[in-house]
Amino acid sequence: MKETPRQGIARSYQKWLALLVLLCFMAATVFLWVTQTQLSEKSAVDLMRLNISDVRQDISDASDENLLTLTHQIAAEVTSLATVNSSMLKVLSYRFDVAEINLIDETGIIIATTHDDFLNYDMASGTQSAEFLVLLDGETEFAQSYQPTSHDPTLYRKYGGVALESGGFLQVGYDFQRYRRDVNSVLRGVTRNRHVGEGGCIIIADSNWNIVSDRHGNEWEQLSITGLQIDPALTPPNHCFQSTVYGVDSYCMYIEAEGYYAVAVMPQHEAVLSRNVSVGTTLLVELVVFAALFVLVYILTKRLIVNNLEKINGSLSQISSGNLEAVVDVRTHREFSTLSDDINATVDTLKRYISDAEARIDAELEFARTIQYSSLPSVFPPFPSRRDFDIWAGMYTAKEVGGDFYDFYLLNEETLAFLVADVSGKGIPAAMFMMSAKSVLKSLAESGMPIEEVFIQANEKLCEGNDTGMFLTAWMGFLNTTTGHLRFVNAGHNPPVIRRNNEDFTYLKSRSGLPLAGMEGVRYRPHELQLAPGDTIFLYTDGVTESSNIQEAFYGEGRLLDVLNENACSGAEALCGAVKTDLDAFVGDAEQFDDITLLSVTFHGKPAPLELVLDATVENIETVTDFVTAQLEEAGCPMRVQMQLCVAIDELFGNIARYAYPNGIGQATVQLLLSKNPGMAEITFIDQGIPFNPLTLAEPDTTLSAEERSIGGLGIHLVKKTMDDVIYVYREDRNILTIRKRF
Amino acid sequence: MKLTMNKTGASLEAKVAERLDTTTAPQFEKELSAQLEGVTELILDFAELSYVSSAGLRVLLSTQKVMNKQGKMILRHVNENIMEVFEITGFVDILTIEE
Numbered sequence: 001m002k003e004t005p006r007q008g009i010a011r012s013y014q015k016w017l018a019l020l021v022l023l024c025f026m027a028a029t030v031f032l033w034v035t036q037t038q039l040s041e042k043s044a045v046d047l048m049r050l051n052i053s054d055v056r057q058d059i060s061d062a063s064d065e066n067l068l069t070l071t072h073q074i075a076a077e078v079t080s081l082a083t084v085n086s087s088m089l090k091v092l093s094y095r096f097d098v099a100e101i102n103l104i105d106e107t108g109i110i111i112a113t114t115h116d117d118f119l120n121y122d123m124a125s126g127t128q129s130a131e132f133l134v135l136l137d138g139e140t141e142f143a144q145s146y147q148p149t150s151h152d153p154t155l156y157r158k159y160g161g162v163a164l165e166s167g168g169f170l171q172v173g174y175d176f177q178r179y180r181r182d183v184n185s186v187l188r189g190v191t192r193n194r195h196v197g198e199g200g201c202i203i204i205a206d207s208n209w210n211i212v213s214d215r216h217g218n219e220w221e222q223l224s225i226t227g228l229q230i231d232p233a234l235t236p237p238n239h240c241f242q243s244t245v246y247g248v249d250s251y252c253m254y255i256e257a258e259g260y261y262a263v264a265v266m267p268q269h270e271a272v273l274s275r276n277v278s279v280g281t282t283l284l285v286e287l288v289v290f291a292a293l294f295v296l297v298y299i300l301t302k303r304l305i306v307n308n309l310e311k312i313n314g315s316l317s318q319i320s321s322g323n324l325e326a327v328v329d330v331r332t333h334r335e336f337s338t339l340s341d342d343i344n345a346t347v348d349t350l351k352r353y354i355s356d357a358e359a360r361i362d363a364e365l366e367f368a369r370t371i372q373y374s375s376l377p378s379v380f381p382p383f384p385s386r387r388d389f390d391i392w393a394g395m396y397t398a399k400e401v402g403g404d405f406y407d408f409y410l411l412n413e414e415t416l417a418f419l420v421a422d423v424s425g426k427g428i429p430a431a432m433f434m435m436s437a438k439s440v441l442k443s444l445a446e447s448g449m450p451i452e453e454v455f456i457q458a459n460e461k462l463c464e465g466n467d468t469g470m471f472l473t474a475w476m477g478f479l480n481t482t483t484g485h486l487r488f489v490n491a492g493h494n495p496p497v498i499r500r501n502n503e504d505f506t507y508l509k510s511r512s513g514l515p516l517a518g519m520e521g522v523r524y525r526p527h528e529l530q531l532a533p534g535d536t537i538f539l540y541t542d543g544v545t546e547s548s549n550i551q552e553a554f555y556g557e558g559r560l561l562d563v564l565n566e567n568a569c570s571g572a573e574a575l576c577g578a579v580k581t582d583l584d585a586f587v588g589d590a591e592q593f594d595d596i597t598l599l600s601v602t603f604h605g606k607p608a609p610l611e612l613v614l615d616a617t618v619e620n621i622e623t624v625t626d627f628v629t630a631q632l633e634e635a636g637c638p639m640r641v642q643m644q645l646c647v648a649i650d651e652l653f654g655n656i657a658r659y660a661y662p663n664g665i666g667q668a669t670v671q672l673l674l675s676k677n678p679g680m681a682e683i684t685f686i687d688q689g690i691p692f693n694p695l696t697l698a699e700p701d702t703t704l705s706a707e708e709r710s711i712g713g714l715g716i717h718l719v720k721k722t723m724d725d726v727i728y729v730y731r732e733d734r735n736i737l738t739i740r741k742r743f
Numbered sequence: 744m745k746l747t748m749n750k751t752g753a754s755l756e757a758k759v760a761e762r763l764d765t766t767t768a769p770q771f772e773k774e775l776s777a778q779l780e781g782v783t784e785l786i787l788d789f790a791e792l793s794y795v796s797s798a799g800l801r802v803l804l805s806t807q808k809v810m811n812k813q814g815k816m817i818l819r820h821v822n823e824n825i826m827e828v829f830e831i832t833g834f835v836d837i838l839t840i841e842e
Binding site for chain 2: 618619621622640644646650654700702703704705706714715718722
């Protein structure tokens, strides 16, 4: 499974949203900052420009007024004169301490002047002088700014003119020194009460950057004392620049006016105050707006997407944990509706596939179960002719194929092997292991070795290549059906229940070995027990005692003992049936989780046969035949079977009479065992003559013609063909031949 | 074993009763062979015979061989037990059995 990212969508969204909002916020702040800075600078510049132009006007007004007053006084003097000539004007110029006086007639020609070379100069011929022509057009006075003259551009003068009543006008010009003297005193007051903004000021300096007027009282000092250093070549007039003035970082601007420099100074902190306030306020508002936006988007995301996704995830985790009946049903939006439908459709498809697969697996398991069942002895009664014991076994598998099994078989005429085993685990692997274990045990047991050796060798064989680590518990017994002697070995299996001498059933506790296939090299000890006729031993697997009902209570060993005791006198089949019925009643509707296997053996022993001991002579055949037929008659044996038995007696006893004792007459014993239901006759011929197994005689050829036929071997052939069993053993110096015939 | 014989010219009819086994076969053989001289048709009536063992079969075989030379031998009224024995041993192919 892939590693699950720890971060949810909401958290991711939150992160990116916060980042975006922060970026927007910062961009807006920077933009605002820049624009507000520009705005504040502009307003500072505007303010300075306004103030500075006022100052320029003040300077101009002051100098104009000064000059025009002087000009009017001179004009009054001139008007009072009868005639005016240049010399008279020179007198006046000395008197009034002006640099130049010109009298211009109605046509704009200088008709009298303090400077002779200006005589007859046409005012219209220079741009500077031409400005004065307005006085001929009705203006009464005109003052010109301080500037180079038209006549001599190196010469700076300030001119004023007054129209004369007699026509023409009088022009007065004064030079720098006179102009300064007059104007400086006026300008001293100009800056005193003038503020640029709150803390800014105006400084007026002359053309040599000597302070003329300054609120701080630094008149006649160099401008640099304030901290300002202005080089007109680098810093053009009428442009804003920054400098430290009187220790304060300030915006500054200067202009030239009438030969003076007016410098406006505005502290920067004042200029940016409005910007800071405006940016601060806006930031606060933005902060609120963005926070609200962030919260809104987050909530919407959470409600519309994350919550729905969580609902879908809830259903999906139910589905993935096995509840395929869970349905995804989120219908708030079209997209979720489609998603829900798609998931449901997928789950439906999955369900269909699963049920198909289940059906297939069920069929295969059923097949496996059938094979498993068919490998167990299932025909009951398994040994119908045997009266010396009664055996019945049953296995009831749980839904899954399991690893329980039982088995029983005759190792020889009088040894019954029977076992019950339980393989660890369930399913096909357990079933396969069970088949292997069953055949290993059977082949070892049938090879004739003692029971403990069977387990020791089976353990070795089953340990080989047991990579899956499976093992099985098993209880196996070899019962001598004649003597009732039982030898058994327990490999970790539940103790069987035994009933002896008509007493109650009890658990047969014995020292148990390790389960088979658990570990190599394990030794198993045999246990021995002598059974009396009527004793019963009941084997089972833990599926019996550990069956649980709906209340999850175990069936338990006590209940098993009870039901066995209640049915103590039943036959093997009835006993197993009673246990199963009781178990079913206890379990009720609860599911069967484990296989249930039952096996019951009751030892009856052989009844004492009717015995006839007599000389082995041909004459005695009739005695034997009469003895047997009398008993058969009483047992209700059909005539046909009686005749077959008579033929067999004639052949077998006849053989003993003729061949067993070649050196005289010996004795023979004839034993007869009869049972009525089902009818069965067992006759055993015992002699102490020469060992001879008639069953080894060659079969006669029954197809030859009369001339070719010999008679040898026909008798035994007849017996074998007509009897159900013919068994020969040589034991304790005796030929023992047994025939059985069911009827 | 009881043997009742009735000879008519060259034809001999022998009725066998009870059983033909190890004990009785030698007597049967002895009594029958004494009468077989010049017989061309031997009829053995087994109506009263209950069973035949291999000793009886041996006598029947030897008699059949004699009669094969002199004439014929016919078995009558063979019960199912004896018939089964004849079938098992292949004697049905050697003997002539009539109903």
